Amino acid sequence: MSLPPLFDPVDVTGQADPFQRACAMARAGCDAGTVLYDLGATRLRAALVFAPEVPLRDAVVMLPLCGVGFQNALGALAPPEVGVHLQWDGGLRLNGGLCGQLRIAASGTDPAADIDWLVVALDLALWPQDEDTGHTPDQTALYAEGCADVAPQDLLEAWVRHTLVGLNTWDDAGLASLHRDWSGLAHGMGEDTVVQGLTGTFTGVDERFGLLLKTDQTTALIPLTDLLKEPT
Incomplete structure (x- = not known):
């Protein structure tokens, strides 16, 4: 596994869910930059451990940052x-x-508090679950979309590298570049959707990537911290 300096790869293929194991290792005090991965036959799963020195409400931008990193890597x-x-x-x-x-998890849930660690995990289908993809028209897989020559390890390494570039840009210059890049890739912007039981139009995000949902009565703000998962 070829990763940038300060990243430490941990192979858990066939042994554990990288997301859950990463959260457990982060709680135990592992270093930021730990990368757990499972290069399975049908799925690529991986998790990155971060140690952001900002409050949780700012640190959760690691989720869209890792998303843009994935797009750049696959691109x-x-x-x-x-x-x-x-x-x-x-x-x-x-x-x-x-x-x-x-998915994203962190050491705490208070948006205003500093956190000890944050984990972002990737779960990507390499092959469709069902050979008859007509049963799940909204679902697809990497190799069903013309990417048969993309090796999972190459994609994982590229994801880490491009995420590091985004992390350095965020650290040096703030969120402007991330906002621009993410907004150009956002799915469903301007369309009607349902989020947390609210129906409205997805009009964009605020400065901390909270979702803006325009309903008949008002515009609701759903903070990105609402997406935090509870690791088991």
Whole structure:
């Protein structure tokens, strides 16, 4: 596994869910930059451990940052006609179909508090679950979308590298570049959707990537911290 300096790869293929194991290792005090991965036959799963020195409400931008990193990584490896789009909730879409998911967890839940660690995990389908894809027209997989030559390890390495570039840009120059890049990839912006039981139009995100949902009565703000998962 060829990763940038300060990243430490940990192979858990066939042993554990990288997301859950990463959260456990982070709680135990592992270093930021730990990368756990499971290069399975049908799925690529991986998790990155971060140690952001900002409050949780600012640190959760690691989710869209990792999404843009994934798009940049696959964009460099896949044929140019393959379109990658990002859902606000971490969903990853290839050519319109849902192909994977990013998840996020942290050491705390108070948006204003500093945190000890944060984990972002990638779960990507390599092959469709069902050979008859007509049963799940909204679902797809990497190799069903013209990416048969993309090796999972190459994609994982590229994801880490491009995420590091985004992390350095965020650290040096703030969120402007990330906002611009993510908004150009956002799936469903301007369309009607349902989020947390609210129905409205997804009009964009605020400065901290909270979702703006315009309803008949008002515009609701759903903070990105609402997407935090509880690791088991």
